């Protein structure tokens with residue numbers, strides 16, 4: 602059995618969560634067109650007959666504006682520290698920029714093998730792809746350069762094959778049927794947050810956190826009480842919407858997906874609470890699971 606850990610690193614919106622879901626063939630991370638969707642590093646596990654690869658998704662590395670952003674960057678680097686291999690995922694459809702240079706400098710200091718994964722090739726012409734490959738080759742001594750489309754799942758088999766060849770013989774860390782390492786409540790909250798991200802604009806998506814407060818069961822339903830935290834009264838108004846229309850729609854979409862995921866009828870109760878400036882409060886971030894205990898003293 603070959604096994605090992607692979608960290609997914611990249612700028613916000615590169616497609617890390619989309620790739621992670623495709624690699625394990627299950628929705629383990631939420632996706633949205635808004636940058637900085639992922640806040641925690643999560644593990645997804647792919648077990649084949651001859652191998653087990655543990656992928657560590659990380660928040661997109663970016664210039665932080667809040668304590669939450671600083672913690673997200675720290676989390677991304679610390680998640681990458683103990684791995685065997687790094688996938689550096691870039692969005693091939695946007696030009697190289699200072700943000701990429703920032704990530705490359707960090708990668709150079711990590712002294713780990715790095716695969717450059719050029720994502721979103723479904724958006725590129727063949728000539729553009731060749732040009733991109735030539736440019737990226739010069740920037741760092743990558744162990745491999747692999748063009749893919751996470752969305753259309755193009756070239757992912759190749760990516761897995763090459764990765765397996767780089768892994769050493771090892772133990773099976775997780776049971777074969779386990780695909781992620783977090784409790785079900787985490788994905789429940791993330792699915793609700795995903796619907797908020799889908800339906801709201803501008804500053805609202807970044808100001809939202811979701812907490813599952815209670816789960817009960819009656820004869821027909823699993824009853825989930827979830828709290829949506831926002832930073833300001835005006836955002837609370839937006840989430841609730843005119844005559845409660847927005848929160849109804851968030852609830853409807855989330856309930857549908859949760860039912861599919863959990864395979865039983867769900868009754869979803871959503872509440873909204875204003876928690877002023879929560880993104881800058883360390884205690885709140887810790888309570889929400891955005892600060893890992895080992896990062897506390899840094």
Ligand SMILES: Nc1nc2c(ncn2[C@@H]2O[C@H](COP(=O)(O)OP(=O)(O)OP(=O)(O)O)[C@@H](O)[C@H]2O)c(=O)[nH]1
Pocket residue numbers: 611612613614615616617618619620631632633634635636637638639640659660661720721722723724749750751752753
């Ligand atoms: N066309 C195209 N779009 C893609 C591809 N992969 C991801 N996307 C889109 O890019 C956007 C961002 O994808 P995510 O997977 O959320 O990106 P991420 O890197 O996890 O983003 P953060 O959570 O912000 O760090 C979404 O709208 C995806 O649908 C791809 O291969 N092709």
